[in-house]
Amino acid sequence: MTPAIEISEVHKRFGNLHALRGVDLTVAQGEFFALLGPNGAGKTTLINILAGLSRATQGSSRVMGHDVVDDYRNARRALGVVPQELVYDAFFSVREMLRFQSGYFGLCKNDAWIDELLHNLGLTDKADTPTRLLSGGMKRRVLIAQALVHKPPVIVLDEPTAGVDVALRQNLWGFIRRLNRDGHTIVLTTHYLEEAETLCSRIAMLKQGQVIALDTTHNLLSAHAAIQVRLKLDPNRLPDALRPLLVAEEAGCFRLVLEDYSRLEKVLATLREANVSVDELEVSKPDLEEVFLQIMGKEVAR
Amino acid sequence: MIGLWTLLYKELLRFWKVGMQTILSPLVTTLLYLLIFSHVMAAHVQVYPGVGYTAFLIPGLVMMAMLQNAFANSSSSLIQSKMSGNIVFLLLPPLAYWQFFTAYVAAAIVRGLVVGLGVGLAGLWFTPVALAHPLWMVAFALAGCAMLGTLGIITALWADSYDQMATVQNFIILPLTFLSGVFYSIHSLPAFWQALSRYNPFFYLIDGFRYGFFGVSDVSPDLGLLIVGTCFLALSLATLALLKSGYKLRN
Numbered sequence: 001m002t003p004a005i006e007i008s009e010v011h012k013r014f015g016n017l018h019a020l021r022g023v024d025l026t027v028a029q030g031e032f033f034a035l036l037g038p039n040g041a042g043k044t045t046l047i048n049i050l051a052g053l054s055r056a057t058q059g060s061s062r063v064m065g066h067d068v069v070d071d072y073r074n075a076r077r078a079l080g081v082v083p084q085e086l087v088y089d090a091f092f093s094v095r096e097m098l099r100f101q102s103g104y105f106g107l108c109k110n111d112a113w114i115d116e117l118l119h120n121l122g123l124t125d126k127a128d129t130p131t132r133l134l135s136g137g138m139k140r141r142v143l144i145a146q147a148l149v150h151k152p153p154v155i156v157l158d159e160p161t162a163g164v165d166v167a168l169r170q171n172l173w174g175f176i177r178r179l180n181r182d183g184h185t186i187v188l189t190t191h192y193l194e195e196a197e198t199l200c201s202r203i204a205m206l207k208q209g210q211v212i213a214l215d216t217t218h219n220l221l222s223a224h225a226a227i228q229v230r231l232k233l234d235p236n237r238l239p240d241a242l243r244p245l246l247v248a249e250e251a252g253c254f255r256l257v258l259e260d261y262s263r264l265e266k267v268l269a270t271l272r273e274a275n276v277s278v279d280e281l282e283v284s285k286p287d288l289e290e291v292f293l294q295i296m297g298k299e300v301a302r
Numbered sequence: 303m304i305g306l307w308t309l310l311y312k313e314l315l316r317f318w319k320v321g322m323q324t325i326l327s328p329l330v331t332t333l334l335y336l337l338i339f340s341h342v343m344a345a346h347v348q349v350y351p352g353v354g355y356t357a358f359l360i361p362g363l364v365m366m367a368m369l370q371n372a373f374a375n376s377s378s379s380l381i382q383s384k385m386s387g388n389i390v391f392l393l394l395p396p397l398a399y400w401q402f403f404t405a406y407v408a409a410a411i412v413r414g415l416v417v418g419l420g421v422g423l424a425g426l427w428f429t430p431v432a433l434a435h436p437l438w439m440v441a442f443a444l445a446g447c448a449m450l451g452t453l454g455i456i457t458a459l460w461a462d463s464y465d466q467m468a469t470v471q472n473f474i475i476l477p478l479t480f481l482s483g484v485f486y487s488i489h490s491l492p493a494f495w496q497a498l499s500r501y502n503p504f505f506y507l508i509d510g511f512r513y514g515f516f517g518v519s520d521v522s523p524d525l526g527l528l529i530v531g532t533c534f535l536a537l538s539l540a541t542l543a544l545l546k547s548g549y550k551l552r553n
Contacts, residue, residue: 051393051394052393052394052552053390053393053394053552054552054553055548055552055553072396073396073398074396076394076395076396077396079394081394083387083390085387087386087387087388087390087391088386088388089383089386089388089391090386091315091316091319091320092312092315096315097391099308100308100309100311100312100391101391101395102308103304103305103307103308103309103311103312104305104308104309104391104392104395104396104397105305105395105396106304106305106396107304108304146391147394150395
């Protein structure tokens with residue numbers, strides 16, 4: 001099957017700044033994919049190249065098999081982009097904007113789908129309001145509706161939940177999940193890593209214009225981070241043999257990092273031998289945020 | 303084609319929604335010129351034999367209003383979209399660059415013609431004006447609006463701020479329209495300025511447009527239309543090349 005997105009050897013230079021340094025990335029149809037990375041890593045630049053808002057200095061990109069430069073009209077038909085900036089056109093109402101956007105994509109009788117979008121995004125009663133009078137969250141929803149007017153098979157959301165309150169965020173993700181279940185490919189960038197962790201099946205991490213990690217969310221979580229154990233001991237003393245595992249000592253508790261669960265047994269055995277008993281024990285799985293910091297940190301050390 | 307029509311409709315709706323600024327206000331300004339100049343000059347000047355100064359002035363003012371408004375329409379729409387960032391709504395869809403060009407120029411022509419028609423009709427209230435060659439009149443009106451609409455696109459593409467935009471409008475477009483024979487025939491100018499005026503393409507627009515009314519002109523209308531048409535063609539090709547390359551839009 002044709003990949004939804006195919007990016008190969010993409011470089012982008014802005015003068016002296018080498019913003020993208022040979023990015024290769026393939027997203028299969030139907031995936032829920034996250035593009036993560038610190039500010040300035042090149043996520044938006046990559047999205048802009050995909051959307052035709054910017055041109056790659058080198059390399060090529062395809063959306064549903066259509067080259068974004070040579071076959072830009074088909075590539076753009078297949079793509080819906082929700083931009084990061086809260087842009088709007090002060091002259092027009094929500095419905096006017098959605099009708100125009102439909103027309104630009106060559107659709108003239110699109111009102112049934114527009115109504116459905118308005119309904120799903122909670123915009124029905126704002127349909128005739130000038131977009132400039134909407135709140136930030138509402139403007140964000142209009143941008144999402146605009147990106148979906150032409151029912152694109154591939155949807156890219158560039159930080160869709162930045163500055164959006166919790167209730168709306170849940171609402172939005174519910175809607176986007178449904179689109180994904182209906183077969184749309186979703187690519188998102190976000191700073192809320194817990195969102196990426198719960199929603200996305202695969203993750204690419206970008207740093208200084210390079211992909212430094214690319215795997216399923218599950219593999220990234222299990223490969224990169226070890227489990228953490230918080231122990232309260234009696235007597236309150238950690239045997240020397242366990243010292244190398246210690247990462248923090250706080251309020252009479254020791255926090256150890258173990259590579260996996262099998263190490264837990266050894267820790268307990270060591271404690272027994274040293275005649276130290278366990279008062280409290282708490283095991284926690286790492287979250288994506290820790291993995292993210294680990295991966296980004298490793299790169300710094302290198 | 304739906305994409306092109308939608309963009310044209312959007313552009314028309316944009317200026318229509320703020321008609322007070324885009325239609326009525328230039329209409330009033332131009333009529334003030336007419337009122338004042340015809341009052342001051344009518345008794346002293348006769349440019350063409352048998353044509354009163356007020357009648358001579360009206361086609362000039364109509365053309366000037368059309369040129370300025372055609373320029374203002376495409377340039378202000380595009381610079382606003384660039385500055386506010388909502389230009390992405392036009393860059394994300396599969397609109398071809400020539401559709402983008404055609405819609406902006408067509409909207410500029412409509413705005414120019416609407417304002418020009420308003421000025422012309424209001425002018426008739428001052429004095430009757432002949433209409434010797436209506437087709438020439440229409441040809442020069444269309445050519446003028448199209449040319450300035452195109453210049454408006456180029457300027458807005460190039461400008462990085464409202465200030466740069468206003469600089470071009472006030473220091474290039476405005477003087478060129480004022481000094482192109484709206485208020486006088488270039489034959490009344492000293493030889494040097496007369497020769498210089500012939501390098502101003504706007505001169506041919508006004509001269510040819512006036513020919514449509516009175517059947518008299520400084521330059522033959524064929525030559526005028528040829529020069530104006532060539533200018534428009536060159537500007538169009540340049541604009542299309544800029545749009546195709548994504549100049550300052552897709553960088």
